[in-house]
Amino acid sequence: MNKYIKSVLTSATLVIATLTLSTTTNAASIRKASTSTIHSRIARTYSYAKKMIKENKTGLSGQSSSIFSKKLNPDTGAAAGYSDFLLGLKGNGYKFNTKEKTLLRKNLVIKKTTPAATMANAVMAVQAMGLNARDYKPYGHKKGINLVTKLYRTSVSKQTTSAQAQVLIAISMSSEFKQPKGAKFSKASLSARLVKAQLNNHGWTYNNQQGVRDADTTSMVLTGLARGKVNTTNVKDSLLKGQKFLTGIVQPSGAFGYTFNGKTTPNANSTAEAIIALSNDFGMKKYVNNTAMKTSQTRTPLYAMLTYVNKSGSIKNAATQLYGVGQVNLAVAAYKAALKNRSVYTIN
Structure with a gap:
């Protein structure tokens, strides 16, 4: 989530829609999105996305460009x-x-x-x-x-933490992406930068501000470090600590949100980013739609995210539908890939 989205979210009160979803329940009574729910909800937003690309529009109603x-x-x-x-x-x-x-x-x-x-x-x-x-x-x-x-x-030296994570994800997409002569960084050095930027609470934030609970940036960094596959002790420890931080800030609803002035506002984009991070570490994928991360959690992140899908396929309360529809579709694709022990970002 970029600064624009965060500025929109902090000026509005967002709530998770109280939709009736088909669910299954495990021993811990956590609600999971059923196969039929996943298919029906993602069919809506995927159809919406296809219309967007065909019309070259950032949304199909209201203000769009x-x-x-x-x-x-x-x-x-x-x-x-x-x-x-x-x-x-x-x-x-x-x-x-x-x-x-x-x-x-x-x-x-x-x-x-x-x-x-x-x-x-x-x-x-x-x-x-x-x-x-x-x-x-x-x-x-x-x-x-x-x-x-x-x-x-x-150069990546003046880029934000989330931007550096984005770069690491990009250069890790294909085995054909080789580091050239004259490179300003490597996967190892970029991973080390991200480890160094980890906060005292073991999360990350786009502006490196201590004490902030930033689910979006933390999720992006975790995805980047997992995709970079730098197997040093520092990176492994950083990943584990970051994953513990992320699982610790899940809302009882299963959603993730943006925290501002101590108040967390759950939303589809933050939840999608977390699902992508969980899906890109195969040891964590169980938390997407199967197992609770903590005892207060009553729903899975996938269940929570799908409550934001409107009947039209648009995403409720999204700053723009390009972000909303795009990240929800990407999160579902990431989870589907993870179930096959693959990553949605691997495109050779």
Whole structure:
């Protein structure tokens, strides 16, 4: 969740919708989303996402804009949240057509000054669409750009913790993504940066502020460290401590939220980020929809997240539907991949 979403959430009172879901109950009486519920709810939001990409719209009602547009987003060529949106579609089986790939190629902005976080999003989006991030050809260009090499040669020192985690996830997507000569960082050094940024409470926050309970940034870092696979003692210890912190801040409803001034506001995006983190460490996937993380928890995160799916397929209280629909679809895809001992981010 970026600063824009957080500013929206802190100015509004969000509550988990009291929807009636089909559930199963385990020995600890935790409510789990049933197979039928998962299928029906994700079918709605997946259908909504498919319409969004076909219409190149960030939403299907109310105020919306174009997903891909150089005019609207001159520094990126795409609206914030687009890479998770595309990965969510890909992870749920969507096949991007030539028109959609061309739309990205016509609009994606790659500059000499493009920051690492923006480059990481581009790498993930290009790879998700079935294009080659190591030989990306902008529309009308015959010569390709190696976005992975460009990313490796971009400084991460001034990037936020969440941005650094995003970079680590991007460079870990494919076994073909090799560290080039002249790289400004490695998986090991980037992992070490994230370990160093871990707070006293064992979580992470985008601004490195002590005492903050930031589920979103913590989830992103845990996903990054798990995907980076740097097996040093420091990284392993950091992962375990971070996972303990994350499981400790789950709400009784099973949801996760953004905490501001001591008040936690549960929401779909924070819950989705947590599900993605849990799904990318196969020892933790049981907590998505099977086992309680702590005794006060009455529902699973998957159950909680699916309560936010409206009948239309949009996401209740989402700052934008590109973020809401995109991250919910990505979380479901991450969990489905985890059940097969795979990662939604592995795209060779």
